[in-house]
Amino acid sequence: MRKSIATVSLSGSLSEKLDAVAAAGFDGVEIFENDLLASPLSPRDVRARAADLGLGIDLYQPFRDIEALPEEAFVRGLRRAEQKFAVMAELGADLLLVCSNVSPAALDDDALAAAQLRRLAERAAEHGVRIAYEALAWGRHVSTYEHAWRLVELADHPALGTCLDSFHILSRDSDPKGIERIPGEKIFFLQLADAPRMAMDVLQWSRHYRCFPGQGGFDLTRLVEHTVRAGYAGPLSLEVFNDVFRQADAGPTAVDAMRSLISLEEAARLAELPAPAIPTGVAFAELAAVDSGPVRALLGALGFTRAGRHTGKPVELWQQGGARVVVNSAGGARREGPALTALGLETADPAAAVRRAEALLAPTLPRRRAAGDAPLEAVAAPDGTELFFCRTGGDGGPCWVDDFPPVAGDGARAGGAGHTGTAAGTDRGAAAGAERPGTGAGAGVTRIDHVALPQPWHRFDEASLFYPSVLGLQPNESLDVADPYGLFRSRAVTDPAGTLRIALNVAPGPDDEGTRPQHIALATDDLAATARWARAHGAELLPIPDNYYDDLRARYDLAPERLAELRELGILYDRDPDGEFLHCYTVTVGRVFFELVQRTGGYQGYGAGNAPVRLAAQHAAGQGHRPPR
């Protein structure tokens, strides 16, 4: 279907908005009146600019407080409308949005409202304009789409139809099924916005918290399905008032907006996309560091061995069991300290994954390969993290791990890095700065359990749609976590089997961007043994306060020896009806720390209840975030 967006959804000046909308591939725009008033472009200039960009002006909006008024006030309103019709003629727009009256002067009189809407439509028709009448959820007497449609039906004029707005309909819990009773040709326009479910004043909710479809809690798929079934053939148009989008650059927001509509069309079976090739695990996590000494030392102390080194670049592959970490010391690292800059995602069909990513406007990255390297398809996530689609140990074709042959003298086993994902027997090798424990099974790490990526403040909504739509991952519930300097929100995305887990979190304000640490969580089947091994080999683990364990004793009936072991090793504990979660942390190196985790039973969480204790401990260790002065 045709795709549009209201200019109010984006930041910047009107011409900046038009540029961003066109670049994201929209067909048209709704011009928000205040954007025009504040623009140095005349309506004719705007028309020309939009035409140059290939954009239609699908709607001019909003016109307010016109129907159900005493005659004199209505006539004044008609004069105002005439001036708008003139502006629309210059703009080349023929559809005007009229919102239901919110003025205290409005009368509770459907017959009068319909008669005046008819008179407005008659005037409009003389100027070649049509009126799309919409119920605001907080309209004085008209606040439901059914009521707005009754008035349109009563007024019965060809230049008068209704505009449906998903926010106004779903925020009131109206049933969208009734849309099918409206003749499709009388639905002049469809405005779409999602929103998180919030119990708050609907006007404030609407003005500040709308988001793009798929980023909130509304069932927009069903609403669109009903509307299409009614016979509606006009644009799907986004009208989103959102405090974060208002502050962010319009370009990426417009792409995010377009992705939400493409994804919505797929969900409503209006368009078909390449099916997702859902990743099933982390093939590798890549740490970039100008000085990789400290992170290599830490990896060694955690039981990793150097499995290979790239022949042409200062890039190493470290491995333990099925956990692989690529350490990249090449120049151009975006950050000073070690930082997690890329993830390899285990994907059965990398080419299919890229086809879907492209269809959903994910920026694809140039294939990363030196001469002779196995090709790796990649896209950029909203926060800039590079996501590589890998098939480790597949059908015998070239594999990315082949690019990292063992280093002579490392004592790595003959086959090099494991292709199977369970190469628990890899020998330990030499690491600059790390001790050399000889051969052995390492510290018992089996795989990467999850990675946690702090998202820039203005990219969190985009990320919460990107991972599910582009990669086919499932979003978990969103949680608030207390840090010594502010609450942050955390939300994980996982594959259906729960073998790939990415925790996205966002700090409360933009000052935090780039300063919150990332982390890699490593799974073990015996956390106490792994922690002891790591500590014995020089890993510095985050100390956890005694008070935490005193409280743990009050909360759970843990055996005294077990509690003593947790306390001794700084292991945090959580439990839910499905199982247990044990976890501990290393200190932070650069922007990164490691978590060691053990899950028992069917525990699916991340120990979020312990996060404040971990964050306070990091703060105490001088590794926390600092407040503004």
Add this chain to the structure above:
Amino acid sequence: MRKSIATVSLSGSLSEKLDAVAAAGFDGVEIFENDLLASPLSPRDVRARAADLGLGIDLYQPFRDIEALPEEAFVRGLRRAEQKFAVMAELGADLLLVCSNVSPAALDDDALAAAQLRRLAERAAEHGVRIAYEALAWGRHVSTYEHAWRLVELADHPALGTCLDSFHILSRDSDPKGIERIPGEKIFFLQLADAPRMAMDVLQWSRHYRCFPGQGGFDLTRLVEHTVRAGYAGPLSLEVFNDVFRQADAGPTAVDAMRSLISLEEAARLAELPAPAIPTGVAFAELAAVDSGPVRALLGALGFTRAGRHTGKPVELWQQGGARVVVNSAGGARREGPALTALGLETADPAAAVRRAEALLAPTLPRRRAAGDAPLEAVAAPDGTELFFCRTGGDGGPCWVDDFPPVAGDGARAGGAGHTGTAAGTDRGAAAGAERPGTGAGAGVTRIDHVALPQPWHRFDEASLFYPSVLGLQPNESLDVADPYGLFRSRAVTDPAGTLRIALNVAPGPDDEGTRPQHIALATDDLAATARWARAHGAELLPIPDNYYDDLRARYDLAPERLAELRELGILYDRDPDGEFLHCYTVTVGRVFFELVQRTGGYQGYGAGNAPVRLAAQHAAGQGHRPPR
């Protein structure tokens, strides 16, 4: 009364919180359990640290979900409580806050609830602990203070009393008068929080938007009066959950908190403070600039003349009518470009103003004087702006303008700068970079109408209490204004006569700090003439889009000639039932621009409806704020 604060109200680690609380002069703290759990300090360490700082531990909190439970669950809860009593013994705390049960397991059975509260109190008493039972506004069966008190009365144990929390009481619109029916000795504790009036889920409202008394919309004075009348003699204790305070540095937040309690005590007539000496106007606005050329040129073009120059410092006084601008080119300016760093406030009794400011913990500044200068008392506002209490042209004693003798050759009139505040006849003088129009009445500016100061994100709440409490100014309604890159909030404070107006505004996020422009609004009785004069003398005025005037025509029945004049000069127009407001803007120099305003009738506003147009015009002129990437 004794003053306390809950540690959850402040950011940082527990020991950082204790330091900040003690430095702000509090008598005691409520220890929030999670702060203790996350602290490396043992309970005994915390007790010792608090004692060293002179702080009592007035409450340990919260204990949850204990009453009205099936027996087995209650007994488990009692075991948990025993462990808390042990912690409290080490802490030296003897009062435990128990919140009304929110668990789905809680039974709707007052007799059972009271019996179990009694059993809890019996156990507590064995450990020398008392229980303060509080109704959460979202408690499962107990959600009002009256109900909580009924259970306490029913339980009838000396170690059991009630805790009153202003948020839980006032967010539900309970009448606090009923507090007087509770015997004062059974009110074990009083927690205070204010909050803006918001229609939203009460739990979210409570967790994110509480603020200190005087910063929100609750009548805390009345609540405190009723509680004191009931015979309560315990502490006034602040318990505030606020997203902004969580992120800001604890030190200033604690001072802000203390100021709110001192101010509340005064309002409830529990303490007397030096009366405010309410300022009545802007004596001067001071612009600091390393290179003052551009701002001097702009002042000259706006009709200001150099009235004098400080004898010992590179500081000049510029004047037109009763408007005075001090231009300070001395080193150490905090910002590169011209920035508004100080305000002189016309004050009948500067010494009294400083006494009150000190009583309310405003940081006083060293008296600014060179040898021979008239003394000037000053305090720092929350955003760092220096506020000088001036008495211009008073009883013949030394006056600050005497420090700026006329410059030989400037042609200023013999008497130097005017002392009367209406020196409209001051001759124009020479200004580097500005043309020299000879003598005349300038551009018709009569006085400074208002100044607008963007507040740092984490200082806005503090400022909204500081100006009313310290200076005795009245806060106006708060408004949302749309900028091309985000909504900001604006709130003015004024003296009763409306001759001193300071508009405080806050950007949506911390990234904006220090980048939004400040402005000085100059009053004239004939804006068209003033704008023409300024334009003729080289002032660059902000261009306003034609579209704005087309819309103005649709909204108001302005005479065509008048509309044409507004359009020609870029003058914005607003009207309310009391009068009209005309205003236009200069371009921005450094961080500052000037507004020229004309008020007719009793118009008291600031043309907020036009702010989006002005902001977009500044954005178009390349002088707007830029978004994060």
